[in-house]
Amino acid sequence: MHDGHHAVLAGLGAWLPPRVVDNDDLAQHLNTSDEWIRARTGIGERRIADPDVSTVDMAVAAGRNALRSAGSDAIDAVVLATATPDYLCPASAPQVASGLGLSGVAAFDVNAVCSGFIYALATAAGLIAGGVAGRVLVVGADAFSRYCDPADRTTVPIFGDGAGAVVLRAGTADEPGALGPFDLHSEGENAGLLIVPAGGAKQRQSADPHDHYLTMQGTAVFRHACARMAESARAVLERSGLGVGDVDRFVGHQANIRILQATAKQLGMPNDRVVANIERVGNTSAASIPLALADACDDGELQPGHRVLLTAFGAGLTWGSTLLTWPDVKPGGEA
């Protein structure tokens, strides 16, 4: 029956580091406050990975939960969305695959920063459509706390660490869980708005240690995010012949509650359709959308049959969207 070449969501998993850092904790060593962070971002606390936990470790844990949710370890390819890989070279996905006992399968990283999960879904859907793979594990994992200057109050409060994953299988376009269409974009001329200037091939090392950390022009990023997320959401709906009123749940990249609300307002979407877990996790970059999906499933906000709009925006700049009808899938938990 499921012999098509359309990507269908068949499993979901999440993993968060246990260490909670709340806004008051940050205010002890940064010139900030719980009031400022909550009012400007909607973030109350975030999870921070301990020094011995890497992006690969988080990705393996989330991947394992997604495989449990799917009820099968059969996987042909692992696509890891991350901008904070364990090493600049090689990619982290092969280590995620071997950590899951999947050594031998195709495995590679996709770096579209906070849009990475949507880009990785599209990539995996392409592998399935092309007959290259029948079942793909897509993981979004980031440890942006490692890239934030601990003394920088403009980035530290915003980012948290975590991982989320889904299993995609080959199926048909008309069944629940079928993904698509996709809308993907980029704007490299604005790369400097959100950048780690040093460490890459252009500048391996800088005399200024700040260049090895993330720098962000927050207000400009905010404006681009609101405009592009709304634009992309409209584009993917239009391509599907749907309207905003057909969307039951909007799961947008959790960068700032004000960005999510402004996007919903531009779309004319009521706030009760907007899924938000940013208060508890902050901006987890590529992990953001699968973590929000898992939370929404756990608290009953997301139900089978809901039409879900996924939209992300991130450094690059990159942005994109896709749609699906939520299948009968629940997040897999620890054994």
Ligand code: COA
């Ligand atoms: N605590 C207290 N004050 C802070 C602060 C903090 N953590 N960070 C900045 N401020 C101060 C600024 O210095 C500034 O002070 P000034 O007016 O005296 O110059 C003031 O707060 C306002 O700063 P501004 O940057 O204009 O605030 P903002 O309303 O734009 O909010 C962000 C800042 C970062 C929350 C907001 O721009 C944002 O969310 N941008 C998008 C970031 C993002 O989503 N990045 C990831 C994209 S995937």
